[in-house]
Amino acid sequence: MxxxxxxxxxxxxxxxxxxxxxxxxxxxxxxxxxxxxxxxxxxxxxxxxxxxxxxxxxxxxxxxxxxxxxxxxxxxxxxxxxxxxxxxxxxxxxxxxxxxxxxxxxxxxxxxxxxxxxxxxxxxxxxxxxxxxxxxxxxxxxxxxxxxxxxxxxxxxxxxxxxxxxxxxxxxxxxxxxxxxxxxxxxxxxxxxxxxxxxxxxxxxxxxxxxxxxxxxxxxxxxTFRRSFSAEPNRKRPLKIVVTQRDQTSETNNTSDDFLSSSTEADANKASKDTKSPRNSRTAIELTVNPKLEEGGCCSATTSKSAKLSAGTKSKGPHNMTKSSSTxxxxxxxxxxxxxxxxxxxxxxxxxxxxxxxxxxxxxxxxxxxxxxxxxxxxxxxxxxxxxxxxxxxxxxxxxxxxxxxxxxxxxxxxxxxxx
The missing domain is CATH 1.20.1070.10 (Rhodopsin 7-helix transmembrane proteins)
Structure with missing residues (x-):
């Protein structure tokens, strides 16, 4: 040392x-x-x-x-x-x-x-x-x-x-x-x-x-939405239908067993070809899901000039909607x-x-x-x-x-x- x-x-x-x-x-x-x-x-x-x-x-x-x-x-x-x-x-x-x-x-x-x-x-x-x-x-x-x-x-x-x-x-x-x-x-x-x-x-x-x-x-x-939907599959769900004509806009309520999916627009376009007529060329239908359902994961769909209605006539029944597989x-x-x-x-x-x-x-x-x-x-x-x-x-x-x-x-x- x-x-x-x-x-x-x-x-x-x-x-x-x-x-x-x-x-x-x-x-x-x-x-x-x-x-x-x-x-x-x-x-x-x-x-x-x-x-x-x-x-x-x-x-x-x-x-x-x-x-x-x-x-x-x-x-x-x-x-x-x-x-x-x-x-x-x-x-x-x-x-x-x-x-x-x-x-x-x-x-x-x-x-x-x-x-x-x-x-x-x-x-x-x-x-x-x-x-x-x-x-x-x-x-x-x-x-x-x-x-x-x-x-x-x-x-x-x-x-x-x-x-x-x-x-x-x-x-x-x-x-x-x-x-x-x-x-x-x-x-x-x-x-x-x-x-x-x-x-x-x-x-x-x-x-x-x-x-x-x-x-x-x-x-x-x-x-929460998926559980409620699967628990009550037959419950009526409100859809908001806005019918726009050349000179007026009326708003009615309708019901459907299903909710809108991404295929709604394609179905509506197909339906519009069968119902298209010169009388209602400016008539449009807008479908939206209840906002509560939209927050639950469903997307709203809007069809403009795609689902035609005859002027002065009523819809005979709810449209066929395709159910989306939320789960x-x-x-x-x-x-x-x-x-x-x-x-x-x-x-x-x-x-x-x-x-x-x-x-x-x-x-x-x-x-x-x-x-x-x-x-x-x-x-x-x-x-x-x-x-x-x-x-x-x-x-x-x-x-x-x-x-x-x-x-x-x-x-x-x-x-x-x-x-x-």
Whole structure:
């Protein structure tokens, strides 16, 4: 020991502190190791199955993007955090500390941004099914925009983060942690950056809550309507018939055993050929479904100059309407997919709350966590990295919610088993 240089003595002294700290936070390190291995295996399987076994769609694009960001977390971000806890007193002295913080911030923010795009896509599919929908190309563009915006917002981490001095019992020896750099720790910039991140998180969370609330309301309305319709199939349902003639408009009520579907217009056009006459060439009939039924998932149909009525005559009976199949397999699959994506979003938001809470507290009081020891130190380091739960949980959610995904995993397992 006496033959060691001053620099080597410092290294030996700090390594002892590294070992002591690592023992204190061993539970947090092991937890991150489990998340890393689970997420690495799970997201690799997700990427393989969705890339090669699923048809091209917007949902496939978004899930592949989430799998890539989660893999970045499992391959780069989590190992960096484990190394930071293992060498808490020496890791900050290495130059790649800044670059690693950018990767950690980028992967997390990109996942959140893509989940907002997913919520918008599900809202359009469930609540606006007859308007323009997101195509796979538009989904890829949205993913690129989310990635670029997240990268730009992550760049300040390369400046603000770096070597932070960690005191030891020896006043002549200080450690170096990879955290907010010493030159910025007493400036308002870390607080501003954390405030921007917190604002982005709150804005995204509120957007997700609003969108999924609207989706949930629409799904409940559709289910309520389908139950009421199947329970009383012979109940008369009012249709509003507006007869427009050359010089007057009269409004009457009629009833029909069925409700309008997408084939109504074609049926009305066919009927108009049989009843067409020069007398009533300017007479039109407009059929609309009761607004309550329309909210329940039925689309209203309007036939203009398609179902002709003879002037001065009455309709002999209700028109033949084709019943739409409101309960269909694609609809059920769409609702299951929506529920799966909602669970992914919920886990993402909940996993970020402990981290943001600690960051906000530390930004308000920079030294509030400096004197933690034992279990408190372990809990602090665990909750500070709580957002990594999201990277490992997504494949588990896919397995529980997607039967096709489970089936492909089982086939893959059988192939591997047969080869062995």
């Amino acid at each position: 006496d033959n060691l240089s001053l620099h080597e003595r410092h290294d030996v002294y700090l390594r002892r502190y590294d070992n002591e700290f690592a023992l204190q936070v061993l539970a947090a390190i092991l937890f991150l190791v489990v998340l890393m291995l689970t997420g690495l295996l799970g997201n690799t399987l997700v990427f393989y199955v969705y890339a090669f076994k699923f048809k091209h769609s917007t949902t496939r694009c978004y899930i592949l993007a989430l799998a890539v960001f989660d893999l970045i977390s499992c391959v780069i971000s989590i190992p960096v955090e484990i190394t930071d806890m293992r060498f808490n007193y020496t890791f900050g002295q290495y130059g790649f500390c800044k670059i690693m913080r950018v990767f950690v911030t980028f992967s997390s923010m990109s996942s959140g941004a893509v989940l907002v795009a997913v919520a918008v896509d599900r809202y359009k599919k469930i609540c606006r099914p007859f308007k323009g929908q997101t195509t796979p190309f538009v989904a890829k563009v949205a993913i690129m925009i989310c990635s670029l915006a997240s990268f730009i917002l992550s760049l300040p981490a390369a400046i603000l983060y770096g070597s932070r001095t960690v005191p030891t019992d020896d006043v002549n020896v200080n450690g170096s942690d990879c955290s907010t750099a010493d030159e910025y720790i007493k400036t308002p910039y870390p607080l501003i950056y954390n405030s921007v991140q917190f604002f982005v998180f709150i804005s995204s969370t509120l957007s997700l809550v609003v969108l999924y609330s609207l989706i949930w309301r629409q799904v409940v309305r559709q289910q 269909s397999s694609p609809r059920q699959k769409g609702q299951k997919t929506t529920f799966m994506l909602f669970l992914i979003t919920l886990v993402f938001v909940l996993s970020f709350l402990p981290h943001l809470g600690l960051m906000a507290t530390r930004a308000a009081n920079k030294h509030v966590f400096d004197d933690l020891r034992g279990t408190a130190m372990t809990a602090y380091n665990l909750f500070l990295r709580s957002y990594f739960i999201n990277s490992a949980s997504n494949p588990i959610i896919y397995s529980f919610c997607n039967e096709h995904f489970r089936r492909e995993l089982y086939r893959l397992w059988r192939k591997l088993k047969c080869r062995v």
